[in-house]
Amino acid sequence: MTRNRTLRIDRIACTGQGLCAELLPELIDLDEWGYPVLKDRVVPDRLRKHARRAVAACPRLALHTDDGPA
Secondary structure, three states: OOEEEEEEEOOOOOOOOOHHHHHOOOOEEEOOOOOEEEOOOEEOHHHHHHHHHHHHHOOOOOEEEEEEEO
16 A cells, blocks of 8 residues: 655644745645645655655644555
């Protein structure tokens, strides 16, 4: 079984600084208040490195990745 990496946002911890959308615009947009909106929860293999970087750079630790079944 292959596993997909998925993104999730802790909406309580997030303060809408928008760094995640700058680092991962392929998967994250910002709403009208600057809070992230996921375009797709599944992270393609080609974007895994960028997703890890966005998670690590989140100043509020509000962006997470999970491994889930394909």
